[in-house]
Amino acid sequence: MASLVNGTSKPRAGKHHFVYPNFNLQGKVYIVTGAGRGLGLCIAEAMTEAGAEVHCLDRLPEPYPDFIETQELAEKSHIGSLHYHHVDVRNSKFLNDTINKIASREHRLDGLVAAAGVQQVTEAIDYAPEDVTRMMDINYTGVFMTAQAVARRMIELNNHGSIILVASMSGLIANKGLNSVVYNSSKAAVIQLAKNLAMEWGPKGIRVNSLSPGHIITPMVQKNFEEVPGLKETWEKENMLGRLAHPEEFTGAAIFMLSEASSFMTGSSLVIDGGHTAW
Structure with a gap:
């Protein structure tokens, strides 16, 4: 995992151990969705x-x-490897075919980090049905179908x-200063989804948990x-x-949740939010 130095990613030297x-x-072999950049890519790098x-x-x-850049770094300095696949999680057939390959x-196939998600800042009174459908198709249905295929x-x-399943503290609270009702609702659904999948798949040896980050840059x-002056x-x-937070601050939790270090953890929602929801 790259260390954070002055806000930039820098590989650590030394032997892997x-x-x-x-x-x-x-x-082990894993799939990470929404890993073209941002949090998903940062977690994927740590996994390699x-x-x-x-x-x-x-x-x-x-x-x-x-x-x-991350792929090249993994090839040179990491034990694992990083691969890219152009897949829209709304296309269930292509999604299943890709996962099967x-x-x-x-x-x-040892697991999944489902991090694909989109956001739309809109007043609740102005939402069109197609906007709601589009966001839920990616943020909830896409997450569900990816977990199912894996x-x-x-x-x-x-x-x-x-x-x-990457949820958000936004699934637990309303974000002060940001009107994103569908995004928040979709993340609440993901938290509940993880609990129910954990119940069904636990006897089959598959653990399912949700990770709820706080505000990340x-x-x-x-x-x-x-879009919203003064929000930061x-x-x-x-x-x-x-x-x-910086994306790198969630990689340790992801490795913990994927590995044998968390072998008795399932059906849980891990919230890492800098104390935001603890007031």
């Missing part, structure tokens, strides 16, 4: 350093330069493992700051640490 071996993902073969699914026809490479292959291969959030300052004041 695992101080606590339960965090080792070496030899922990040893995983990571397949990134994103709706961008070509990955952002950030992805190419990935699982067939090594005849294994779990189906894991069960067929008798491959136990872990699934992380990502391209999506930067766009919010452009508002959110910083609402946080017990007086600042917003």
Whole structure:
């Protein structure tokens, strides 16, 4: 996992080793959606350093330069590997076909990080039905169908493992200063989805948890700051640490949730929000 130095990602030098071996993902195969950039890509990078073969699914026809740089870094310095697939999670048939091909490479699939999501800042009274449908198709249905496709292959291969659904603290609260009712509702649905999938798939050896980050400085959030003047300052004041998060600050939690270090954890919602929801 890259360390954060003055807000930039910098690889650490030295030999690869695992101080606590339960965090080792070496030899395992995972899928990460929404990993073209932002939080999904940052988590995927950390997974390659922990040893995983990571397949990134994103709706961008070509990955952002950030992805190419991360892929090159993984090839040179990490134990695992990073791969890109152009997939829109709303296309269930193509999604399933892609996941089946990935699982067939090594005849294994160890889990998923479902991080694909979109946001729309709109007054609730102005939402059109098609806007609601579009967001829920990606943020909820797409997450569900991706988890289903991954779990189906894991069960067929008798491959136990872990699934992380990336929700948000926005699924627990209303975000002061930002009107995004559908996004928040979709994340609440994802939190509930994880609990129910955990119940159904636990006996089959598949753990399912949700990860609920607080406000992170990502391209999506930067766009919010452009749309709503003063929003960054508002959110910083609402946080017990007086600042917003960087994507790198969630990678440790993701590795923990995917690895044997969390072997008795399922049906949980892990909230990492700088104390925002603890007031």
